[in-house]
Amino acid sequence: MPAPIDFYFDFSSPYGYLASQKVEALAAKHGREVLWRPILLGVMFRQTGVLPLVDIPLKGAYSRRDFERSARFHGLPPFNMPSRFPIPSQAPARIVLWQRARDKAAVARLVGAFYRAFFVDDIDISAPDHAVAVAAKEGIDSAAARAAIDDPAIKEALKQDVDGAIARGVFGSPFVFVDGEPFWGLDRFDQIEKWLATGGF
Amino acid sequence: MPAPIDFYFDFSSPYGYLASQKVEALAAKHGREVLWRPILLGVMFRQTGVLPLVDIPLKGAYSRRDFERSARFHGLPPFNMPSRFPIPSQAPARIVLWQRARDKAAVARLVGAFYRAFFVDDIDISAPDHAVAVAAKEGIDSAAARAAIDDPAIKEALKQDVDGAIARGVFGSPFVFVDGEPFWGLDRFDQIEKWLATGGF
Numbered sequence: 001m002p003a004p005i006d007f008y009f010d011f012s013s014p015y016g017y018l019a020s021q022k023v024e025a026l027a028a029k030h031g032r033e034v035l036w037r038p039i040l041l042g043v044m045f046r047q048t049g050v051l052p053l054v055d056i057p058l059k060g061a062y063s064r065r066d067f068e069r070s071a072r073f074h075g076l077p078p079f080n081m082p083s084r085f086p087i088p089s090q091a092p093a094r095i096v097l098w099q100r101a102r103d104k105a106a107v108a109r110l111v112g113a114f115y116r117a118f119f120v121d122d123i124d125i126s127a128p129d130h131a132v133a134v135a136a137k138e139g140i141d142s143a144a145a146r147a148a149i150d151d152p153a154i155k156e157a158l159k160q161d162v163d164g165a166i167a168r169g170v171f172g173s174p175f176v177f178v179d180g181e182p183f184w185g186l187d188r189f190d191q192i193e194k195w196l197a198t199g200g201f
Numbered sequence: 202m203p204a205p206i207d208f209y210f211d212f213s214s215p216y217g218y219l220a221s222q223k224v225e226a227l228a229a230k231h232g233r234e235v236l237w238r239p240i241l242l243g244v245m246f247r248q249t250g251v252l253p254l255v256d257i258p259l260k261g262a263y264s265r266r267d268f269e270r271s272a273r274f275h276g277l278p279p280f281n282m283p284s285r286f287p288i289p290s291q292a293p294a295r296i297v298l299w300q301r302a303r304d305k306a307a308v309a310r311l312v313g314a315f316y317r318a319f320f321v322d323d324i325d326i327s328a329p330d331h332a333v334a335v336a337a338k339e340g341i342d343s344a345a346a347r348a349a350i351d352d353p354a355i356k357e358a359l360k361q362d363v364d365g366a367i368a369r370g371v372f373g374s375p376f377v378f379v380d381g382e383p384f385w386g387l388d389r390f391d392q393i394e395k396w397l398a399t400g401g402f
Contacts, residue, residue: 049252049258056372057248057250058372059373061370062372072402073392073402169263170259171263190274201270
């Protein structure tokens with residue numbers, strides 16, 4: 001079995017959401033698994049000095065239009081700009097890390113549920129109670145999910161993962177590695193596809 | 202005949218270069234012409250507060266890798282990061298504006314020649330003498346091209362075009378409008394293709 005695809009994403013990232021709906025099928029087509037790796041873009045933005053997309057003059061207005069158009073283009077449910085955006089995404093990120101260690105196969109569905117809650121149903125998943133409620137709908141025990149958010153070991157694991165991602169050069173979401181080769185954005189899925197099919201170009 | 206596609210680009214933009222090699226074929230396939238509209242990214246960056254891509258921590262290193270990989274992916278000549286980058290692109294931009302008014306059909310070839318000089322052959326086309334020499338190889342009279350660079354009317358026309366582009370929301374290169382719909386980046390050529398084929402989605 002070849003190595004899994006590393007899929008780095010922030011729950012507050014619109015393009016991370018769009019890409020999350022596409023990456024499993026892409027990986028499966030080429031006999032790969034997806035390693036779901038939540039990150040915290042705020043930490044990266046402090047490294048790069050970059051502002052959140054929607055806060056940049058001109059670029060912000062375009063981006064809001066592009067999120068909606070891109071969701072239509074990719075055949076996804078109507079994109080709904082959250083009332084509060086961006087959000088800190090520690091709560092859902094920690095639940096994902098915890099769940100990944102318990103049941104790797106169920107993580108894709110959980111990630112999809114969090115993302116759709118935020119970008120389709122406008123649920124503020126930064127609030128622990130909301131994050132736990134979304135996870136509960138996916139069959140995850142509420143008390144255990146709530147405990148995961150406050151677990152010092154999981155907090156530390158997320159911090160280490162974010163630092164490790166930066167050390168690998170990750171600066172945005174989604175960010176994918178295929179056998180060490182870095183690809184930023186849903187926009188690079190065409191190149192990822194060719195890389196997977198040919199082993200590099 | 203439907204309206205031409207507006208193709209905004211800066212000669213100092215790697216992705217503008219890559220897209221310039223693709224846009225004529227895309228437009229022709231859908232019975233459209235390309236209106237080549239040189240802009241000056243430096244002016245836009247003052248509006249958005251954004252740094253040139255290669256100067257951003259983490260993003261810079263990735264971008265250099267992505268320029269080369271994307272050129273390979275799109276079947277273009279090896280991308281060669283210019284010794285001096287970014288450059289102010291007034292000289293080639295003004296020659297293009299002047300030539301567009303004289304012979305619209307010849308502009309695509311001239312743009313291609315400037316871009317390849319810069320991103321393949323490492324010729325600093327910001328220098329008027331170099332820009333004129335590249336244009337001369339495309340059959341353009343050297344004295345006339347040199348005069349165009351210093352022509353106050355053309356300087357003013359370029360300034361107006363850049364201001365007009367910002368007023369339309371242009372903040373990067375390449376930037377395309379299809380019947381008023383804005384698309385940023387070579388990465389949106391798949392959506393442009395669908396928009397042209399279907400009239401919107």
